[in-house]
Every structure is written in C-alpha cells, then in structure tokens.
Amino acid sequence: MLNLILRSLVDSEHFGRILGKYSHQGDVILLAGTLGAGKTTLTQFIAKGLDVPAESYVTSPSFSLMNQYFGRIPLYHMDCYRLEGEDDVEGSGLIDYIVADGLTVIEWPDRLGSLVPPDRLDIKIRCGGGEERYLSLVAHGEGWLKRLENISKACHEAVLMPEK
Ligand SMILES: Nc1ncnc2c1ncn2[C@@H]1O[C@H](COP(=O)(O)OP(=O)(O)OP(=O)(O)O)[C@@H](O)[C@H]1O
Numbered sequence: 001m002l003n004l005i006l007r008s009l010v011d012s013e014h015f016g017r018i019l020g021k022y023s024h025q026g027d028v029i030l031l032a033g034t035l036g037a038g039k040t041t042l043t044q045f046i047a048k049g050l051d052v053p054a055e056s057y058v059t060s061p062s063f064s065l066m067n068q069y070f071g072r073i074p075l076y077h078m079d080c081y082r083l084e085g086e087d088d089v090e091g092s093g094l095i096d097y098i099v100a101d102g103l104t105v106i107e108w109p110d111r112l113g114s115l116v117p118p119d120r121l122d123i124k125i126r127c128g129g130g131e132e133r134y135l136s137l138v139a140h141g142e143g144w145l146k147r148l149e150n151i152s153k154a155c156h157e158a159v160l161m162p163e164k
Pocket residue numbers: 006007008009010012033034035036037038039040041042060107130131132133
C-alpha cells in the first residue's frame with residue numbers, strides 16, 4: 001500500500017510518467033475514483049511515460065470502450081463507465097483485450113465484478129481542493145508487489161509523499 005498526495009497537475013504528470021516507466025508487458029492498472037477525479041488525465045501521463053508520441057492524444061474512451069496507443073509497449077485504455085456489470089463487460093469482449101503485449105489501464109473497474117484480473121495495481125483517486133489529489137495504490141500479485149517498492153522510492157525522490 002502506498003499513499004500519495006499529488007498537489008498539482010505537474011505532480012500528476014510526474015507520477016504518471018513514473019508509472020509508465022515502471023510498467024511491463026501484460027500489466028493491468030485499475031483506476032477508481034469519482035467523475036472528474038483525474039483517471040483519464042493520469043492515463044495521459046502514463047502514456048507519456050510509455051513514450052506514446054505526443055500527437056496521439058489520449059482521450060476518454062467512454063464512447064468507444066477502448067482506445068489503443070503505441071509507445072514503448074502498447075497501451076490499452078478501457079473505460080467501463082457505460083457497462084452495467086460483469087455480464088455487460090463479458091458481452092463487450094473487453095476482457096479479451098487484456099493481452100500480454102501491453103499495459104491495460106481500466107477506468108471504472110467496479111463494473112468488472114468477478115472478472116477483475118488477479119494480478120493488478122489498484123489505484124484510488126480522491127479529489128482534494130483545486131488540483132490536489134489523494135492516491136492510494138495497492139499491489140496484487142508478485143510482479144506489482146515488488147515494483148511498488150521501486151515506485152515508492154521513485155515517488156520519494158520526486159517528493160510526492162504525504163507529509164508525516
Ligand atoms: N492533480 C490533478 N490530476 C489529474 N487531473 C487534474 C488534477 N488537477 C486538476 N485536474 C483536472 O481534473 C479533470 C479530470 O478529468 P478526467 O477526465 O481526467 O477525470 P476522470 O476521472 O477520467 O473522469 P470520468 O470518470 O468522467 O472519466 C481534468 O480537467 C484535469 O485537468
């Protein structure tokens with residue numbers, strides 16, 4: 001478990017770039033948080049960390065369910081907001097796109113129900129005042145558990161930690 005305070009969009013960019021750099025093929029990141037919390041914005045910054053070219057602007061996939069971008073590894077950006085539950089998710093075929101060659105980032109993961117992948121990084125975003133965002137990261141599976149330590153160190157160096 002890692003808690004972070006992102007005090008501004010600049011901090012969010014810093015953190016997103018760190019996450020992108022530490023992501024591997026086959027990884028899944030679930031982004032939870034209310035409407036406008038900053039899930040799509042964080043995904044844009046993760047894309048930067050994956051060296052997705054700036055001209056392929058990361059948009060909300062709400063209408064298309066999934067957008068795909070090509071960086072160091074592919075980024076599959078899914079938005080389950082419009083899906084009602086796991087039957088709907090199953091019918092959409094989205095889960096079949098969680099594939100081994102890229103990083104999958106999923107907004108509104110509560111819709112996944114029992115389809116939630118066992119190995120994943122759960123990120124919850126809460127809004128503070130203005131641009132402030134509170135993040136909690138929980139790793140599931142050995143790959144993310146090990147990496148969360150390194151991500152934590154990188155965030156310490158970037159001064160993204162809450163004050164004690
Ligand atoms: N520190 C921050 N991190 C992320 N977004 C921020 C931050 N400060 C301000 N914002 C703004 O908050 C808004 C977040 O919108 P965004 O579309 O990313 O939210 P979302 O969680 O994807 O919403 P939705 O549930 O509708 O998909 C953007 O306008 C962004 O510029």
